[in-house]
Amino acid sequence: MIRLRRAICLIFVLACAVFVVFFIKVKMVEDHVPPVITCSEDELVLSVNDDQEEALMKGIKATDNRDGDLTKEVRISSISHFISGNERTVTYVVFDKSNQMGTLKRTVKYSDYTPPRIKMLHAPRCSAAEAANTDFVSYLSATDCLDGDLTSQVKLSMNDSLYNPQPGDYPVTAQVSNSAGDVCSVSFEITITDNEDESIKQYPALSEYIVYTTVGNMIDPMGYVVGLEQNGQITECNEDAGVMGAISVNSEVNYEVPGVYPVEFSYTGDGTLTAVTKMFVVVEGNEDGK
Structure with missing residues (x-):
């Protein structure tokens, strides 16, 4: 009976040790902080004649607490329909090496847009x-x-x-x-x-x-x-x-x-x-x- 109790106590201690190690790994090793996208202008004014993909990336930067500069990894996720006059909302997305996702939305206005x-x-x-x-x-x-x-x-x-x-x-x-x-x-x-x-x-x-x-x-x-x-x-x-x-x-x-x-x-x-x-x-x- 004494041996059984000791065995149970030992198993409990080992389980606690495994849990502590796993917890430390999750908190200290694995990355749970998403990258951050920033832009120099909250509202971007474009011409319809601009190279749209290049122009929409103007002023966009991305950083991650572990991977550093991810600006080159930023992609345009979506462009909304017009929401007011000649304004649209562009959504940007970027992923770090841990597959954490960062997003940003900003308004794009066309200075010379005309309807179809x-x-x-x-x-x-x-x-x-x-x-x-x-x-x-x-x-x-x-x-x-x-x-x-x-x-x-x-x-x-x-x-x-x-x-x-x-x-x-x-x-x-x-x-x-x-x-x-x-x-x-x-x-x-x-x-x-x-x-x-x-x-x-x-x-x-x-x-x-x-x-x-x-x-x-x-x-x-x-x-x-x-x-x-x-x-x-x-x-x-x-x-x-x-x-x-x-x-x-x-x-x-x-x-x-x-x-x-x-x-x-x-x-x-x-x-x-x-x-x-x-x-x-x-x-x-x-x-x-x-």
Whole structure:
């Protein structure tokens, strides 16, 4: 019995010794302190033309209590969508040799950012005979200052009746977004024309069919007229005062309220029917949200 008690006491003492050794190792040997990332500026101002990866690392440093300088090991973990105007949040991460992780967030602001833009390549018009075989997305293009060409990502929302329509105006909405989560959405109309008499009409031709402006800034619609279009051929007449004077403009744009508004250009040639071309003006709010 005495030997059993001594054996139990010995086992207990050994267990305590093992625990103490393990505890000392955990506290004294293993690293539980994560590295620290610092930056010289809490808010970083960039240009969209900067080398983004290099510019985002500006002023970033990292140190660890055991591994020392880890600046070269810092990586960009994520970049948020825009959270306010042209501001995003960048998250940085770094690991030390013990796989302890350090993180840092800071705000990045673009000094010259502009939202993505959808443009219309030609007049939003199609004959009833061609409508069923027309890819209306091909009427559009899109560009972005961050991502470049976004044309392949443009989505068009429209009523199915547009593929087998009667002459008239059909509402559609085009939308595209960039990698920063900024969305450009433009609602406009596709005009389906009657097959008869189209060959003799002379439509005002424009340099732009979707135009962007901001609240309070009026555009000159006639400044976008470049000539007359007949049977798909454009005859330039921007210096022909007679023709230019015969084109009338009917604008419904409210420059005080953000939205998308139509502008109609009408022209009646000698002995021909009146032809109408539509432009759509996107009035955007100013940076202060007004």
